Amino acid sequence: MASTIGSRRLTVLREFRPHGLAVEEADGEGAPGTRPPQDYDYFLFDPALAASPAPDPGDESSPSGADGDHELFIRGNQIIWSNGSRVHKRYVSPYTVIMACWCRMNAICDALLCVLQVDTLSIYNVTGEVVSIPLPYAVSSIWPLPFGLLLQKSSDGGRMVQSSSSVLNARDLTRPNKEYGLNYNVSCQVSTLETDSKSDGAKISSHLILKYPLEEPQATYFEGKDGLTMMKDFDEKTIWTSDMIPLMVSYHKGKFQHSVWQIDGASYQEAMNENTMLPVSCDISSHKCAFRKIWQGKCSQSAASKVFLATDIDGMPIICFLLHEQKILLAVRIQVDETTEEAFGDIKPHMSWNIPAFAAAPVVVTRPRVRVGGLPFTDILVLSSDNDLLLYSGKQCLCRYILPTVLGKGIFPNYELNFEISDAYSDMKITSIADAVEGRINVSCSNGLMLRCSLRKNPSSSLVSDCITAMAEGLQDCFYSHFISLFWGDSDAAYLYLSSHVDSEWEYFCYEITRVCTKYGQKLPTKSPTSSSSAWDVLINSKYHAQYCKRAPMSSNSFLPVSYGTCNTVFNPFLQDEHSSEVSFYVQFMRETLETLHALYENLKLNILRKEDLGCLASLLCRIASSLGEHSYVDYYCRDFPLNLIEFHSLASSTDLRTPPCLFRWFENCLRHGCDLAKVEDIPALMRKQKVCAVNWGRKVVSFYSLLLGAEKSGRNLSSGLYCEVASGSARNTEELTVLAMVAEKFGRQQLDLLPVGVSLVLRHALDKCRESPPDDWPAPAYVLVGREDLATLKMGPVRKENAFWNNDNLTSMSVPYMLHLQPVTIPTTASDIPTSEVLNSEDSDSVYKSVEDGMEHIFTSSTQLRFGHDLRLNEFRSFY
Structure with a gap:
């Protein structure tokens, strides 16, 4: 297998050496010969592991490996926590750290x-x-x-x-x-x-x-x-645990059993x-901690040298055992039943498989922005016995990684390297891998050099990541497996080289899709300009129109990929024998790809910040639709981007009347006739699937509209074909039910600002209707969402005393950044409406004047605070009397 797959070059970041050694040398404690060379331990970790509080798994802005790897260095009784070349903390223990x-x-x-x-x-x-x-x-x-x-x-x-x-x-x-x-x-x-x-x-x-x-x-x-x-049983030795799901792996040395x-x-x-x-x-709590054995196997005479959690190609978690004696990696698929009332659900083993491996490590490469059930989508990097470094997604081998042929100052501009070593490393072999964090790993070479390498080229394309995620969730397993092997198997991909530009990954993605379109296609004859009878056709085909499009600001920034020569190419519908198995496979693959990426297209239309990505995706979808003869789809995209998709305007007319799904049309029908009379076919099928993250944004918006316009709710499922979470609290009308749904789906005012104005206006109107007298049993974020921060503060008061996790950070996600500094102020009609105890205990009053009751409390009303703020001259005036 390794000889038929493509190769990719590792991106060498630096020569690796634990930073704790440099810190000791700076302190004068690490002079050569003073300590044994390996009398220390260290491990690298993602900064999100030590973030306080824990980042939300669904929050894209949470700390990640983009900030650099963190390191814990342990020697004797001292622990050094560093971030790159900066020491973050030092911990000194009274005794030796084990x-x-x-x-x-x-x-x-x-x-x-x-x-x-x-x-x-x-x-x-x-x-x-x-x-x-x-x-x-x-x-x-x-x-x-x-x-x-x-x-x-x-x-x-x-x-x-x-x-x-x-x-x-x-x-x-x-x-x-x-x-x-x-x-x-x-x-x-x-x-x-x-x-x-x-x-x-x-x-x-x-x-x-x-x-x-x-x-x-x-x-x-x-x-x-x-x-x-x-x-x-003291012979049941723990060899691995997970800090994300409650799993432990042990090895019984008497039974030789994992x-x-x-x-x-x-x-x-x-x-x-x-x-x-x-x-x-x-x-x-008096609850007992119970262990339940879900899998056992006698697969080795000794304990596995390494155990880690990864993800199969279909998104199912797998536990990987590296068995050094057999030189294999055993993977056990597990199913997590989230329908149970337990905190982490019921976990059951599903099946197992193995691949040859001398060393292995979990890495995040193919789908870096995806989380499945709260777990990151994790691939497997395997070092074979032939010193080949292979990337696996599940048990499918995607590509081989090789070291750059030349190393030197050009690759290490910011680090001091041992330049006495020759710059040529063509015969250097990889002997081991370790310290994997996200998409970075340490590679040990045959000459003793250890390099910190990256498996991905940055910056990566968010649009490519979204497309691959949508295809993984929307295509059949055989089609997605075939595409991912094409995408990762090309050794000559232009975006892999250092000279490639920022859009190279997207252009390469388009190239792979277009190559499938052209596999059986021919040039489609277009309508002759002379046959045009209308003035519009004459204008469209005129030289003036072509020159105007070149000068127009919108059309000058073309969304079409140019590096692979795919411009101005219109593909014929598959004219060969569609009854052959190969042609039938590719036709079905392209049809499912069109439907899946169209669902992503509708999802991106609901985010005003993804306009450029939307144009890029429209050009690709036009090529796919034209190769399939789906001219209704082509016309749909050309109407959205008439200046960027000029070459598709001259397609011959088609009798195919299949209408593509359109969320805007569904919104219009809902507002005109109600949710029950809107066509479900206008919602892409991928949005109606359970637990799909690629089009989760659009699913949320459509579900809010469904609840607001009268959709029936049965559990999490709606009559419109979608599912939606709803927070606890009473709802007297559909507007209040929509607010609770927005809270449960973590859809706040920041997210409303990302919607098109016409789409968000309906939801904002629903929030405004709930602002005057919301129910008193709502959670605090619901009050913030409707603009009642005063009620949220009152709700937070008693709750904070009962629950440590309530803090202001829970509410900021429901507010917009430019309103976070505003605090609600309630102004009573008269000073007599304010109880004395409220004045004395007001958090807005300084302790200087709220501790003594001297008859002048009436001057410190909320209106005074609004007018003078914390003006200390009021305190001085009060002290005179």
Whole structure:
């Protein structure tokens, strides 16, 4: 397989060396010969892993690898957190660090750095505060989960460890770190383990779970034939966990068996102080943490050297086991049933397959902007035993990656390299891969050089990404698999070279689609200009019109790709024998491609910022439609872009009357006749599919119109053929129901500004109708959406005390950026309408004058605050009396 696929060059970013070594050398601690060369550990991670609070999976503006890889460098008792060449934080532990990992816990919105030491588990937040938990038993490793931290006890875990910090005399300590300006809060507020009933299970259990920093580690259980049984098999060694879905992989060295477990953990509803990581109250849940075995296999005599989560080509998650002895990568497909009431659904194994591999790593390459069920679409990079670096999407091999033939100052302009090495690397081989983050990876070469490389060329085209996502969700598996092999298999793609321009990827995408169109097509004869009888046809075919189009500002910026010579080419409908299997395959492929990309076209029409992308897509769709003889589609696109698609105006007339779906026509029919009388055929079929992200924008808008104009709702499904989420709250009319739907779909005023004016006007009118007297049981974002920030503030008051996750960031997504600084002000009719307690406790008043009741409270009404703001002269005037 490797010999028939295309090749792509790696983009070398720099020679890799852990930045922690450079920091030590700058401190005078890393001189050669002073320390063993490998007496350290490090790992690279995406900045979103440590973001506080956790980024929304659906938020495209959330932190990503575009900001650069972050690094945790560990040596001895010191941890250095760096971003590129900048040190972000330093953590100094009292004892030697055994293991460290990032973790998130349900009751805390911040990312936590968990550090395992001999007898202590230290938990740091991103600001430097720390909670230290004494460990009376030997713990060999720690593993992150979506809702806590898993602790694996060592084989002699029943042996008590003499803790250097007494559990009985635990107390709060504050140690200021003067060198780095961090205040470390060392808090040990746990009860005596010998007297706690939970500790009896912790003594026996081989696996412990920590769901909150001030809680004691709890025993874990597994589902057996007789119900829940305590997990106390010390030979069941944890080798991998996921911090995104509750899965653990273990290896039993006695049974030579790998097992995949689903973990059922309880959520906490503790009130949190928003300024610290300490709780206001600790109502610890009594739910047990249960393990359920969902897969097991005796596939190796030793534990897998690497386990990671990836995505199959159809979007289904897969757990990959790298078995070094057999030199294979075993993949187990899993199904996540999200219809259950459990937090993460029911997870079941589906099937398994394997591919040859000497080394492997998860990378994000083919679909970088796509998330499937909250998980990023992850490909697999495999190093074969022949030193070939291969990219897989599922089990389909897409291409081979090779090193550049020449390395030198031209490729490394910003880094100091060892230029004593020869510039020619034509005979250099790749020996290992490691430290994969998004689309970047470390490549070790046969000459000892380690390079940080990128698998994608940046900037990449968002339009190409959207098209591929739509094709993956709309085409049959055989058609999408065929196209993706064509797209990634061309070794001569122009956009892969450094000299290519920003639109090269889109031009290459058009070239691959057009090449399929021309495979069986011929030049289509056009109508003769002399046969035109109307004055309009004479004008269109005149030289004046051609010269005017060249001078016109709109037409001078042509959307048609030019690099591959596809301009001014009109394709004939497939004239060959359509009964042959090959022709029939390509005809059906192009028809499904036309329908799928047309759905994306309708989706982009609802975003005013994608006008240029819309024109590019229209030119491509014209070529596909003309090759299929779908002249109604061609006419549809030419009417939208008459100046950019000039060569398609002279197509011969067609008897094909198939009308393409049109959302604007559906909106018009809905407003004229109601949702029930609008044609469902005007909504693209791809928008009516469940869990489709490529046209999710259009689905939301159409569903809002459906609810507003009387569509019936059954669960999530609407009578218009779409589905829509609706937030909790009462709705007395369709306008209020639409507001709740917009809140559930996270569609705020910022998103309304992206819609065409005519489309957004109807939704804005619905919001205005709900503004005067909205129901009192709405969530706070709903009040912000209708312009009632005053009610949102009142709603946030009691809720914030009950739920730590409520903060102002939850409401900004519903507002527009240019209105975030505005605060609602309620002006009473008279000063007597204001209670004295309200004046004294007003958050808008300074503490200087709200603490004393002296008879002059009436001057500090809301109208005074609106007029004078925080003018301190009012306080001075008040002090005189």
